[in-house]
Amino acid sequence: MSTSISPRTRTGILATMCLALVAVVASVAGLNVALNELAVALDASSSQVLWIVNAYTLTMAALLLPIGELGDRFGRRLMLVVGLGIFGAANLAAAFVDTPALMITFRAVAGFGAAMIMPATLSTLTAIFPEEERGRAVGIWAGFAGAGGILGLFSSAVLIDYASWQWLFVLPVAVAAIAIIATLAIVPETRNDNAPRFDAIGAALSILAVGGIVLGVEEGPHLGWTDPVVLAGLVGGALAAVAFVAAELRAEHPLLDVRIFRNGALASSSFFLAVLFALMLGSFLVVIQLLQAVLGYSAVTAAAGLLPMAAAMMSLSPIAPRIAKRYGLANVLSLGAAMMAVAFVWLGLADDSYLAVLPPLVLLGLAMGLSMSPATTAITESLPSERQGLASALNDTVREAGSALGIALIGSTLTSGYADSITATTDTLPPELAEPVGEGIGQALAVAAQLGPEGAAVAQAAQTAFLDGWTMAMFVAAAAAAVGGIGVRQITRLGGDTIGVSPEPVTVPVVSGTTGTSTGRTPEPVA
Numbered sequence: 001m002s003t004s005i006s007p008r009t010r011t012g013i014l015a016t017m018c019l020a021l022v023a024v025v026a027s028v029a030g031l032n033v034a035l036n037e038l039a040v041a042l043d044a045s046s047s048q049v050l051w052i053v054n055a056y057t058l059t060m061a062a063l064l065l066p067i068g069e070l071g072d073r074f075g076r077r078l079m080l081v082v083g084l085g086i087f088g089a090a091n092l093a094a095a096f097v098d099t100p101a102l103m104i105t106f107r108a109v110a111g112f113g114a115a116m117i118m119p120a121t122l123s124t125l126t127a128i129f130p131e132e133e134r135g136r137a138v139g140i141w142a143g144f145a146g147a148g149g150i151l152g153l154f155s156s157a158v159l160i161d162y163a164s165w166q167w168l169f170v171l172p173v174a175v176a177a178i179a180i181i182a183t184l185a186i187v188p189e190t191r192n193d194n195a196p197r198f199d200a201i202g203a204a205l206s207i208l209a210v211g212g213i214v215l216g217v218e219e220g221p222h223l224g225w226t227d228p229v230v231l232a233g234l235v236g237g238a239l240a241a242v243a244f245v246a247a248e249l250r251a252e253h254p255l256l257d258v259r260i261f262r263n264g265a266l267a268s269s270s271f272f273l274a275v276l277f278a279l280m281l282g283s284f285l286v287v288i289q290l291l292q293a294v295l296g297y298s299a300v301t302a303a304a305g306l307l308p309m310a311a312a313m314m315s316l317s318p319i320a321p322r323i324a325k326r327y328g329l330a331n332v333l334s335l336g337a338a339m340m341a342v343a344f345v346w347l348g349l350a351d352d353s354y355l356a357v358l359p360p361l362v363l364l365g366l367a368m369g370l371s372m373s374p375a376t377t378a379i380t381e382s383l384p385s386e387r388q389g390l391a392s393a394l395n396d397t398v399r400e401a402g403s404a405l406g407i408a409l410i411g412s413t414l415t416s417g418y419a420d421s422i423t424a425t426t427d428t429l430p431p432e433l434a435e436p437v438g439e440g441i442g443q444a445l446a447v448a449a450q451l452g453p454e455g456a457a458v459a460q461a462a463q464t465a466f467l468d469g470w471t472m473a474m475f476v477a478a479a480a481a482a483v484g485g486i487g488v489r490q491i492t493r494l495g496g497d498t499i500g501v502s503p504e505p506v507t508v509p510v511v512s513g514t515t516g517t518s519t520g521r522t523p524e525p526v527a
Helices: 008-042 046-074 075-093 100-127 131-162 167-185 202-223 228-250 258-262 263-296 298-304 307-316 322-325 329-349 354-381 387-425 429-441 441-450 453-497
Strands: 506-508 514-517
Touching: 008 046, 008 075, 008 100, 008 131, 008 167, 008 263, 046 075, 046 100, 046 167, 046 202, 046 387, 075 100, 075 387, 100 131, 100 354, 100 387, 131 263, 131 307, 131 322, 131 354, 202 228, 202 263, 202 387, 228 258, 228 307, 258 263, 263 298, 263 329, 263 354, 263 441, 263 453, 307 354, 307 514, 322 329, 322 354, 329 354, 329 453, 354 387, 387 429, 387 453, 429 441, 441 453
Parallel strands: none
Antiparallel strands: 506 514
């Protein structure tokens, strides 16, 4: 049983899973601070630079569900070790490439490895930790999942300022190597030896659905929402999603039995996590732009400015599942949504100084810490123990899809507000200057620096335009948070507020080569 694993070993397992998780999450956000350096070093176009980022997230998001199910079948530790090996090898290769095509290829391979790592980290914890400790372990995992993006931004900024872009890929190799060694040393194997036939049709449709929708959402702000690639992704993904639901309802052993969403805790938590990560990832990127472009901070200082938010988030995550069990999941998620809405309105009205934006950033971190881990716990506890890899993959999939949507929504709103406000300035400039100034504040400040004394007015106008777009983006984020809170209430009203379900006893493997009776909770680690 899991209780046979000593508390000290369980602590080591938790630290190992969080280390592997941070390597994956940091690789999503951390690269954003090095895009200019990569463009110059690889002679990459803006489209190629975008794909260097998106190839990783698109591959990972599309593969999470089927790979999570495979982890349940073949072993979560095995999946984690293999995934870390692929992830580390791809990052090592990326550090030595000299063409955009190779970089995009290795980023996609790293995303494949990440899709093996993320579900395995969470499902290992839910399989190994006893029920009385599981909520805290999942809470700590969720805290690192949220704060990992900020930690990635900060560490990447330090490496860019004091080393070179290659170190952004070398560091994850070292982290992956440490995680592999620790996993092999202390993490027992857990799996479902009696898994039914793999749902290949469901797996293929899930890849097309998630991949298509994420592709469309990621490309839409850059190519335009009517671009053929964007429309093909969105329409194709939506059709695949409909086909996936139909196929799963008919399948004898579905990859994901969509009827589980009748569980109000699971459905509301999945919806809320998508909203939460949409707002979190979207806000990370625009706050960094505010600190750098408007307040004049360096990349390192700007990333450090987000650390109080990460600290606030991680302070509540370990205890939040216990709070939700006491006061009700819907109440806690709704409170978190209300706190986020207030924080975003506060940010939209704040003066352009760090001391003005710091309190709402801390409030935002507290809101996310309060609500993220209960939602994660509700998802993992709503599926039986032998399918924890799939439960973890479902959790990760809604987070990744939400992140892509949030970056598109908040980023597009900021860009639109900036473009509308800067028009009065670009109309007075020659076309060769008006175009880059109208593209965004980064290009505008670069142009202003080349104009000498006359550039001060352009820089001031660009910063004012950015703040106009910033206010619009924060108000849109506040509205989205309110929709998230209302949605949680409505979904819960239909399906209930209980965290987890109590499945009927089923026969599941408890030790490799044997079977035993389980209520759908903690399996015995494989010897």
